[in-house]
Each structure stands twice: as C-alpha cells, then as structure tokens.
Amino acid sequence: MNCLIIAGGMGTRIGDPEKAIIEIEGETILERSVRCLRCICDAWYALIDPSMQRTKKILRTLGISIMEKERGGYIEDLNYALGIIWKFPILVAPGDLYIIRCQDILERIRYALTLDKAVISFVDGGKFTGLSLFKDFGGSYTNVDISGYAMNVNTPDDLEKVRGMDKT
Numbered sequence: 001m002n003c004l005i006i007a008g009g010m011g012t013r014i015g016d017p018e019k020a021i022i023e024i025e026g027e028t029i030l031e032r033s034v035r036c037l038r039c040i041c042d043a044w045y046a047l048i049d050p051s052m053q054r055t056k057k058i059l060r061t062l063g064i065s066i067m068e069k070e071r072g073g074y075i076e077d078l079n080y081a082l083g084i085i086w087k088f089p090i091l092v093a094p095g096d097l098y099i100i101r102c103q104d105i106l107e108r109i110r111y112a113l114t115l116d117k118a119v120i121s122f123v124d125g126g127k128f129t130g131l132s133l134f135k136d137f138g139g140s141y142t143n144v145d146i147s148g149y150a151m152n153v154n155t156p157d158d159l160e161k162v163r164g165m166d167k168t
Contacts, residue, residue: 007095020095094130
C-alpha cells in the first residue's frame with residue numbers, strides 16, 4: 001500500500017507550521033506515524049510546503065519521497081498528491097495526527113481494507129481525523145471509528161493531552 005503524509009498546513013492554532021516535527025517523548029509526531037504504519041506501507045510519500053526545511057530534513061532521514069507545493073488548502077493539496085501517486089490503495093495521514101495506539105490503528109486499517117467502499121475516512125467520535133484510505137479516486141465511502149487510538153494535535157491543549165496519555 002502507498003502511504004501519504006500531508007503536512008503542508010499553516011499550524012496557526014499551535015503556532016508552528018511544522019507541527020509534524022513536534023517531539024513527544026523523544027519522537028516527533030511524524031516519526032511515530034511512520035514507525036506505527038511502516039509494516040503496512042510499501043511506499044511512502046509526503047506533501048509539504050517548500051518553506052518546511054526542518055520537516056524536509058526529517059522526511060529524508062526516514063526515506064520518504066517528498067512532494068513540494070505551495071499551500072492551497074487540504075482538499076486541493078490532497079487531490080494534487082493523489083493525482084501524482086495514482087496507485088491505489090493509498091493511506092493518507094495528516095502530519096499532525098498522533099497515533100496513540102499503534103496496533104489498534106493497524107487493525108482498523110486492515111478492517112477498512114476489507115470494506116467494499118472506495119474511500120474510508122477514520123473518525124474520532126464522528127469527527128474527521130484526516131486519516132483516510134483511498135482504494136479509488138472517488139466513489140462510495142464510509143467511516144470507521146478510531147476513537148481513543150489517535151488524536152490531531154492542533155492546539156497547545158491538544159499537545160498537553162497527548163503528552164499525558166498512555167501510549168502503546
């Protein structure tokens with residue numbers, strides 16, 4: 001499966017556009033995502049803004065193919081990256097998604113692969129997390145709940161919550 005990290009946002013709520021490289025317990029959010037998902041991803045890609053030099057350096061050390069594009073909003077950036085990769089399935093993970101429970105996330109992704117839907121969005125209590133599985137570009141879709149398994153780190157409060165959680 002191809003895996004895509006989208007980390008090109010502004011980071012205005014947390015005060016840092018390169019929030020994917022915020023460290024939590026000695027590991028960046030990005031490094032944790034790659035470590036947790038490595039066993040199901042055959043090829044890795046990341047879409048970042050050209051100004052994100054620190055993120056680019058970490059992506060290179062992780063062996064991830066880098067695509068650069070000026071920020072255009074999540075949907076525009078997603079469509080751009082999917083159009084370049086165009087080999088499905090593609091697991092899309094936002095750069096600010098901190099995976100709390102690696103094995104549980106992997107089980108939910110494996111379950112999603114069995115569903116007869118083109119697009120599966122992973123939600124937390126009904127709220128979109130940005131983690132999505134594209135088996136095709138468009139078509140039928142459904143949601144799979146991952147409540148408690150991952151959390152978007154958008155604000156300083158979110159960061160403090162994640163730092164205080166038990167992780168596996």
